[in-house]
Amino acid sequence: MIILNKKFNEIEKNISKIQEVKGRSLWHDARVRFFKNKAAVVSLTTLFLVLLFSFLGPIFAKWSNEEIDWSVLGDISTLGYPSIETGHYFGTDELGRDLFSRVIQGTKISLMVGIVGALIAVVVGTIYGATAGYFGGRIDSIMMRIVDILMSIPYMFVLILLLVIFGRSILMLFIGIGLVSWLDMARIVRGQTLSIKKKEYVEAAITIGVSHFTIIRRHIIPNLLGVVAVYATLLVPGMILTESFISFLGLGVQEPNTSWGALISEGAGTMRYGTLWQLLFPLFFFVISLFSFFFIGDGLRDALDPKDR
Amino acid sequence: MINFILKRISIAIPTILILIIISFILMHSAPGGPFTSEKPLPEQVLKNINAKYGLDQPMYIQMYNYITGIIFNFDFGPSFRYKDRSVNDLIAQGFPVTLKYGSWSFIIAVFFGVSLGVIAAIRQNSYLDYLSVGFSVSAQVLPNFVMAPILVLIFTLWLGWLPGGGWEGGKIQFVIMPVIALSTSYMASIARLTRSSMLEVLNSNFIRTARAKGIPKYKIIFSHALKPTLLPVISYLGPAFVGMITGSVVIDMYFSTGGIGLHFVNGALNRDYSTIMGITILIGCLTITFNLLVDIIYAWIDPKIRYDS
Numbered sequence: 001m002i003i004l005n006k007k008f009n010e011i012e013k014n015i016s017k018i019q020e021v022k023g024r025s026l027w028h029d030a031r032v033r034f035f036k037n038k039a040a041v042v043s044l045t046t047l048f049l050v051l052l053f054s055f056l057g058p059i060f061a062k063w064s065n066e067e068i069d070w071s072v073l074g075d076i077s078t079l080g081y082p083s084i085e086t087g088h089y090f091g092t093d094e095l096g097r098d099l100f101s102r103v104i105q106g107t108k109i110s111l112m113v114g115i116v117g118a119l120i121a122v123v124v125g126t127i128y129g130a131t132a133g134y135f136g137g138r139i140d141s142i143m144m145r146i147v148d149i150l151m152s153i154p155y156m157f158v159l160i161l162l163l164v165i166f167g168r169s170i171l172m173l174f175i176g177i178g179l180v181s182w183l184d185m186a187r188i189v190r191g192q193t194l195s196i197k198k199k200e201y202v203e204a205a206i207t208i209g210v211s212h213f214t215i216i217r218r219h220i221i222p223n224l225l226g227v228v229a230v231y232a233t234l235l236v237p238g239m240i241l242t243e244s245f246i247s248f249l250g251l252g253v254q255e256p257n258t259s260w261g262a263l264i265s266e267g268a269g270t271m272r273y274g275t276l277w278q279l280l281f282p283l284f285f286f287v288i289s290l291f292s293f294f295f296i297g298d299g300l301r302d303a304l305d306p307k308d309r
Numbered sequence: 310m311i312n313f314i315l316k317r318i319s320i321a322i323p324t325i326l327i328l329i330i331i332s333f334i335l336m337h338s339a340p341g342g343p344f345t346s347e348k349p350l351p352e353q354v355l356k357n358i359n360a361k362y363g364l365d366q367p368m369y370i371q372m373y374n375y376i377t378g379i380i381f382n383f384d385f386g387p388s389f390r391y392k393d394r395s396v397n398d399l400i401a402q403g404f405p406v407t408l409k410y411g412s413w414s415f416i417i418a419v420f421f422g423v424s425l426g427v428i429a430a431i432r433q434n435s436y437l438d439y440l441s442v443g444f445s446v447s448a449q450v451l452p453n454f455v456m457a458p459i460l461v462l463i464f465t466l467w468l469g470w471l472p473g474g475g476w477e478g479g480k481i482q483f484v485i486m487p488v489i490a491l492s493t494s495y496m497a498s499i500a501r502l503t504r505s506s507m508l509e510v511l512n513s514n515f516i517r518t519a520r521a522k523g524i525p526k527y528k529i530i531f532s533h534a535l536k537p538t539l540l541p542v543i544s545y546l547g548p549a550f551v552g553m554i555t556g557s558v559v560i561d562m563y564f565s566t567g568g569i570g571l572h573f574v575n576g577a578l579n580r581d582y583s584t585i586m587g588i589t590i591l592i593g594c595l596t597i598t599f600n601l602l603v604d605i606i607y608a609w610i611d612p613k614i615r616y617d618s
Binding site: 145148149152153154156157158160161162163164165237241244245248249250251261264265267268271272276279283286287290291294 | 321338454455462465562574586
């Protein structure tokens with residue numbers, strides 16, 4: 001008896017030891033791999049700094065984005081240059097407004113459009129793609145045919161048509177971008193769903209009578225998250241590019257609001273008068289943020305894609 | 310093969326019809342008519358104008374007239390802003406310009422993109438490879454609306470080599486900058502695609518066999534590796550075409566080249582519904598036709614596609 005008790009104690013100890021070893025989840029592995037990727041880490045830091053700039057910048061700004069500096073107005077190219085003395089760290093724009101504050105404002109709006117647009121795409125695209133892929137057959141082919149048809153329409157033109165007809169506002173921009181951005185997502189998610197639904201755990205769920213809706217919610221979508229996360233980070237710069245394109249044409253964000261595209265457009269229009277800073281500051285933030293998003297997306301893909309392991 | 314082509318055409322035609330119907334419904338759901346202005350017109354005048362443009366008829370008759378007008382007479386109706394010009398006039402004036410720099414951009418993007426990708430793949434990990442990868446990564450964040458001002462800054466303002474805008478019947482010095490601005494980012498994407506696809510092909514078994522047989526390297530690349538390499542590139546041509554046509558709007562705006570993009574943006578700013586609709590539909594038809602061609606070429610090269618679907 002005593003010996004047996006001893007053995008039980010030992011087994012108990014061993015069991016508790018095993019439990020102390022931490023499990024390594026897919027996400028934990030991915031995090032380790034992601035932080036080994038230098039470009040991705042640098043990008044993450046850069047993006048964090050840009051965000052910090054857009055939130056903390058107003059504290060340092062001496063001028064608001066609406067104030068007009070009458071002392072430089074009329075001779076922007078010689079007086080409105082970037083300087084610390086006047087408080088215009090990035091110079092002023094053509095109307096004598098402080099470019100530092102304008103860039104902060106534009107950064108906020110551009111990032112917001114990018115993230116909200118990507119979010120809409122993620123939600124709509126994931127649900128649509130998962131449904132089509134899970135049910136398959138006729139439902140799938142009809143749903144995907146619709147995506148094919150919508151995809152072959154040159155969406156930028158339809159988007160501009162929408163903006164013209166329903167008024168040029170940020171809300172309309174969101175709706176318009178959201179309407180077209182989910183198509184790619186739906187395709188990718190559907191492809192992934194097709195392979196997930198053949199897995200044993202889905203079969204098991206079907207045999208014990210779990211409803212379709214619950215299977216999609218509990219089994220399909222959680223397993224899609226890796227692909228979705230990668231693609232979502234690549235969607236954000238895509239959305240920012242779309243918004244900037246439209247704002248560059250003067251059809252997107254309207255004054256007094258602004259965005260990177262609108263600022264680049266202004267700077268590009270006035271640079272021949274020698275006010276180069278009006279182009280370069282917004283362009284700098286645009287370029288580094290987009291770079292960061294692309295590298296983070298690449299890093300996430302390398303971290304989450306089991307194929308390259 | 311013929312079945313495949315017929316199948317594709319049977320998708321393309323409803324797509325075009327859907328595009329027309331969507332834009333038509335959008336246009337008619339706009340708050341206020343095309344002639345609503347800040348200063349309201351006398352009722353009788355408005356009635357007469359509406360009668361002249363056929364806007365007093367029921368919507369389905371208008372839609373029928375519009376669709377049959379496009380299909381049988383290639384007639385997009387009158388412009389609502391320029392009383393003496395029809396949408397056809399605007400298109401006839403702008404389209405040759407867009408076609409000229411657009412097709413040059415397309416040819417240059419494909420040719421140099423593929424060459425760059427192939428060279429990078431053959432000399433993997435050489436400095437040429439790093440150069441081309443670096444180029445294609447940076448060009449992601451240099452879309453046309455960023456390239457255009459940078460080019461003008463360098464070649465017009467600093468070096469003074471090229472005129473900063475205008476068309477002058479398409480003289481070479483007016484075409485160079487639009488073509489570079491439009492083609493760069495697509496050239497980079499094509500180079501990236503070609504490189505990764507070529508690397509994959511070069512690692513495959515049939516290339517190893519060819520090498521083992523002692524076939525010279527250039528012959529392996531041109532007669533064995535190139536064809537499978539180009540498959541993903543060909544499927545990218547459709548999106549590239551759409552992107553370039555969309556980008557032409559920015560080019561027309563920024564370089565004042567006077568292509569259809571200019572009329573599109575002006576139409577959008579003036580709420581000239583019939584013009585933006587006409588151009589949207591024209592470009593939609595072009596895109597859909599082009600995608601059809603790409604699909605057919607793809608199926609012709611890759612038998613797997615035409616038997617699978």
